[in-house]
Amino acid sequence: MTAFVTGDPDASAIALPPRPNPRIFMRICLTTFRRAICAFLLLAVPAQAADAPMLETAMAKVFTVHSADSEDRFLGSAFLWGDGTVAISNAHVVGAAQEVRLTDAAGQQQIGRVIAADPSRDVAVIAVTSGGQGGLIPAATPPQLGAEVWALGAPMDVEFSVTAGRVSGLDRQVEPASPIRMIQHDAALNPGSSGGPLVDATGALVGMNSQIADGSRMFIGIAYAIPARDLARIVQGLIAETLPPLPQLGLTARPVSRQLAEALGIAATGLLVDAITPASLAETAGLCPGDVILALNGAAIAKPGDLAFALEAAQQQGQLDLTVLRGGAVVILMADIATVDSPLTLRDISNPQRRKEYTLQDLGLTLNGARITAVRANSPALSAGLTATETILQIDGQAPQSQATESFAQPVLLLVQGATGTRHVLIDPWATGKSLHPVGGANVLDRDVVVF
Structure with a gap:
């Protein structure tokens, strides 16, 4: 086909290509689009499929950690280590407990004995029965910046969860008084994630999740894990009873900033x-107050965290040589x-004397027969969520008769009738967990209550 440009006496003929058939053109576009989608799926699906077995294998070695008592308080996460005869977690997860209740992904429970804990390095070792399987294998090399990682554990008590992220920083000394340089990553962590493993793309152990960035209890994009190489050293030292606790110097100090240096006339x-x-x-x-510590055993102290590492190294020598600037x-x-003489072990737990028996009145209830007429402020009854608008229908499964004035030596279970219906309330005057308070006439903060 030939077209002429009009309006110009000198116009020359311009040859245009044939116009394509619209149906053929649309078919070509759709075919190209389908091929692109298929190519994308072929690339994406194998990677996802490859991740699943790796994560399932790693998750089989993870535990949720609860208190080994009737309260069954959720504490955090843990995972199998080494040959599987021990699990490890954070020292702040187990606290002062001598035993904890561990549950694996298959629902199997056991009571693990805390055999050692190092609060300064935030590592605890728990004796367990692994059922013949070993622990997570540490990665052969430290992770690189930007490497993909997965955090396993029970954030917010949402058990056996996995979040993905990347290593966003290396060698972060989060606590100046602790000689640990952590891995920074952005896999989501929340309360309960502590003590869970951080693994790489092969399922190898990268570190143990321990902290989230200061300023919020919830995840804000920055999380920290104790590197696997440090865990190997610390756990082995605790098991072999060769790791002494960090010496306590007994001082408070601050870095000499440029502003302080100008005021003092020093570097x-x-x-x-x-x-x-x-x-x-x-x-x-x-x-003395006012001294400036410049070095410890020859190691320069340029920033606060340097002192912890220098002190750990000096401990092996048994002597401190402090270089101090005093009065110029x-x-x-x-x-x-x-x-x-002894390694870091569980702190001694003193058992204070506690009241062995109590009545419902001792729990904070004022009764008129079986009807609750008042609930004392700051009482176990108020913390359990009871209100002055309810009537007791049962006490430990029995009709409330003489039990209203009876003394109890164990937690008591009440069935109460309120404006919104009936419900069970367990009152434990020896509970050490966080108190729950009634909201809108019901204990809506009680996580044991499930609405179907």
Whole structure:
């Protein structure tokens, strides 16, 4: 086909290509689109399919951690380590507990005995029965910046959850008093994730999730894990009873910022001592408020975290050599670090005397027959969610007769009738968990209650 451009006497003929058939053109576009989608799926599906077995294998070695008592309080997460005879978690997860209840992904429960805990490094070791399977295998090499990682555990008590992210930072010393440089990542962590494993694309252990960024209890995009290489050293030391606790210097100090350095007329380096604890190692060495610590055993102290690593290294030598700036002059102070005969183990737990029996009145209830007429402020009854608008129908499954004035030596279960119907309320005066308070006439914060 030939077209002519009109309106111009000098116009020349321009040859145009044939117009394509619309149906054929649409068919070509659809075919191209389908091929692109198929190519994308062929690339994406194998990666997802490859992740599933790896994550299932790793999750089979993860536990949820609860208190080993009738309260069954949720504490956090843990996972199998080494040959599977122990599990590890954070020291802040187990707290002062000597035993914890562990549940695996298959629903199997066992009572694990806490055999060692290191609060300074935030690692705890729990003796378990693994059923013949070993623990997670540490990665052969440390993770690289940007590497994909998965966090396994029970955030917010949502058990056996997995979140994905990437390593967003390396060698982060989150706690200046702890000689640990953590892995920073952005796989979502929340309360309950602590003690769970961080694994790589092969399912190998990268670290143990331990903290989220300061400023919020909830995940804000920054999470921290103790590296697997540090875990290997710490756990082995706790099991072999060769890892001593970090010495406590007994001082508070702050970094010498540029502003402080200008005020003092010194270089902006070292730690300015604020206070000294009486009868502490720092006082024995002769440190005073106002001193600037420049080095410990020859290791320069440029920032607060350097002191923890220098102190850990000096512990092996049994002696402290402190280089201090005092009144414009450099002073050398020395002190012996007392040797520790026993390794880091569970703290002694003293059992305070508690009341062995109680009545419903002791729990904070004022009764008129079986009707509740008042609930005392800050009482176990109020914490359990009882209100002055309810009537007791049963006490421990029995009609309320003489039990209303009876003394109980164990938690008591009440069936009460209120404006919204009947419900059970368990009152435990010895409970150590967080108190729950009634909202809108019902204990809506009680997670044991499920609405179907």
